Amino acid sequence: MGYIKINQDKVNKEVAEQLKKLCPFNAFEYEDAYLSINAACKLCKMCVKKGPLGVCEFVETRKKTIERTDYQGITVYIQQKHNKAHPVSWELVGKALELAKKTNEEVFAIVIGDDVTKIAEEALEYGVNKVFVYQDKAFGEFNTELYANVIERFYEEYQVNVILFGGTAEGRSFAPKVAARLRTGLTADCTVLDIKENGDLIQIRPAFGVNIMAKIITPKYRPQMATIRYKMFDAPKKIAPIGKIINKEIKNISLETKIKIINEKRFQEAKDISDAEVIIACGRGFKKEKDLELIEPLVNRLNAEIACTRPLIEKGWFDAKKQIGLSGRTVKPKIIINLGISGSVQYIEGMKDSELIISINKDLNNKLFDISHYAIQADIYEIIPRINQVLENI
Amino acid sequence: MNIITCIKQVPASSNVEVDPITGVLIRDGSNVKMNPFDLYALEFAFRIKELSDNSLISTITMGPPQAKKALLEALHMGADNAYLLSDRSFAGADCLATSYALSQMVRRIGKFDLIICGKQTTDGDTAQVGPEIAEFLKIPHVSYASHITKMTDKSITVICHYDEYDEEIELDFPALITVDKADFAPRLPSFKRKKQFSDYQIKTFTLNDMEDKEKNNYGLNGSPTQVEEIFPPNKKKDSKLIKGDFKDLAEEFVEILTKNKFI
Secondary structure, three states, X not given: OEEEEEOHHHOOHHHHHHHHHHOOOOOEEEEOOEEEEOOXXXXXXXXXXXXXXXXXXXXXXXXXXXXXXXXXXXXXXXXXXXXXXXXXXXXXXXXXXXXXXXXXOOEEEEEEEOOOHHHHHHHHHOOOOEEEEEEOHHHXXXXXXXXXXXXXXXXXXXXXXXXXXXXXXXXXXXXXXXHHHOOOOEEOOOOEEEEOOOOOEEEEEEOOOOOOEEEEEOOOOOOEEEEEOOOOOOXXXXXXXXXXXXXXXXXXXXXXXXXXXXXXXXXXXXXXXXXXXXXXXEOOOOOOHHHHHHHHHHHHHHOOEEEEOHHHHHXXXXXXXXXXXXXXXXXXXXXXXXXXXXXXXXXXXXXXXXXXXXXXXXXXXOHHHHHOOEEEEOOHHHHHHHHHHHHXXX | OEEEEEOOEEEOOOOEEEOOOOOOEEEOOOOEEEOHHHHHHHHXXXXXXXXXXXXXXXXXXXXXXXXXXXXXXXXXXXXXXXXXXXXXXXXXXXXXXXXXXXXXXXXXXXXOOEEEEEOOOOXXXXXXXXXXXXXXXXXXXXXXXXXXXXXXXOEEEEEEEEOOEEEEEEEEOOEEEEEOOOOOOOOOOOHHHHHHOOOOOOEEEOHHHOOOOOHHHOHHHHOOOEEEEEEOOOOOOOOEEEOOOHHHHHHHHHHHHHHOOOO
C-alpha cells in the first residue's frame, strides 16, 4: 500500500540515467528535467533500495488492517469429476495438514457435486477435520457460476484463513472467479507454500516472467487463496478418520446459470507426460523440426515419452500437452534427459523434482546445468548421432 | 456484434537474473512484444467477425504509453478500435487490481457481447485476469477455448480443453472467453491496414475517465497480494559437470544410463 515518491530536487540528468538503467521494468521517464514513473512500475522498490540515496522514497499510504484471529481454518477445494476426486486435491490436503500444524488451525475440505459422499469419506481418511458437502443434482457437472455461489456461501458462514485450489485447467478457471467474488488475492502456481505464525500464507512462485522467484503474501485480505500444480506436493498417508462430514443446505444458493455444458469428450491421445517415468525433453537447441528425428533411436531404446519447452510449442512442433513447465505440465519421472534446453525458471519448476536429471547443452552458461545431476557440455548435433551409434552396439 | 479483445505487452525475453550480491535485477535489453496468446485471441475475434456482419472489434490494454505499439499491431492485424488505459495510479497492480481496472475500462467503452482474452500472459503466467474481469462484470466465462462450434445472436458455443477432457460449452451473451492456442495461425499485420491506420489516434483513458475514481481500488493500493521479496532460484549442490570430446561423452552418457538400469 503506497507509492514511490521522487524527490525532484535531487534529480539531475545523471541520476535519471542511473535510475533508468536500474529499473527492471523501464518505468522511469525523464523529460524537461522532470523524472516521473509510468504505469510499467511494479513497485519492486529496487529504485528505493539500490538507487541513488534519497531520490526515490516509498511512501506508505492507507493502512488497512484485519483481525487475523477472526479467520481460522486451512481449506482445500476438492476438485472432482464424475464423483471421483482429482488426486491434486489430496496433495493439497497433505500441505494443508502441514500448514495447520504450524498455526494450530483445523483443516477443512469443500466438496461440491451430486453424489460425493464417498469423496467426503475419503477426505476424512486423509486426515481432514471437517468436510463440508454441498450436494445437489444441479452440481453434477462442474459449473464455475454455480460452484462460485457455493464457495461464496461457504465463506459467508465460515471465515476461513486459507483456501487452496488445484492448479488444473479447471482450478485455474474457477479459482480466479472465486477470488474476484470474494475480492481477495490469489497466487497462481505456487511452488512452495508456508505459513507465518500469525497466519499469513507465504506463497512462492516464479515472477515477472523472468528467472527469479517471488515470495508473495496477502497480509491484509482474507481468505488467502492459491493454486498449486498437480504433483508439486505429496498426498498424506491415510489414517483412521478423526474428522466429521457436515452436509450443508443448498436452499439459499442461486442455481441460475448462463453456462450450459453441451458435450464432453475424453482426449483420445498418447499418454500424458505427467505420469511418464522416462522423459526426453527437447528445447531450442533443435534448429529444425526435422532434426527431432535424431532422438528417435534413444526414445525407442528407453521407451521414453517426448516432451518439450514452451518455445517449441510456440513454433507449433508439439501439442501443448507435451510442454513441461509452469504453463505446461509438472513432471516427476525417474529420469529426464534435457536436450538443448537453457532452462527458464518456469521450466525448471516443472521438472526439478525428477529423480535423475541429465542435461546436454553446448552452452555452459545455462540454468539447467545448476540443477542437473549430470551436466554434459556437448553439441546435441554431435553427441546424439554418436549416442545412437553406441546404443546400436550394446 | 461488439467484441472487445484484451491484450498485453510483455517482455520479449525472459532472460533476467538477480545479482546474488547486490540483489539487483540484471536484464538483457528492454525488448517488448505482444503476448503471444493474445495473437490467438485477436484471430478468434477476426474469425467471428468474418462469420457475422456488422461486427466491431475493439482492443484494449493497460500499461505504460509504450503499450500503444501492441495496440497498433492489433489494428494492423484487423481490429477496428484501440484504447489504452494508462495512469500512475495503476502501477503495482496484481491480478485482482488489473482485472478491476480493465473491467472499469470495458464499462467505459460501452455495450459489448463478447470479451476475448488470451489464456494467459507469458510474463505473469497466471491465467487469472480473464476470469476475474468476467466476475467483476457479472458475466459468465470459460477458459481455454479453442474452437467455436456454434454462434447465434444470443449465445456462443465453444470447445474448451479442461484437463483430460474436451468440453463443449454454451455461454449466453454477454460473455467472456479466454483462448488457448487453436489449430489456426494468427494472421500477420497487413501493409494495407498499416497505411489505413497511419493517422489513427489511440485514445488514452486515465483514472479520471473511470466510473469508479477511488484511487484505493487500483494499482498497489487495490492489490491484495504483495511481493515481499525476490530471490534467485536454488541450485542443486551435487551437480556434476562433464566436459570433453563428444565421442567420449556419448560413451559416458550411455554408461550413466546403464549404471542406473535404464538400459
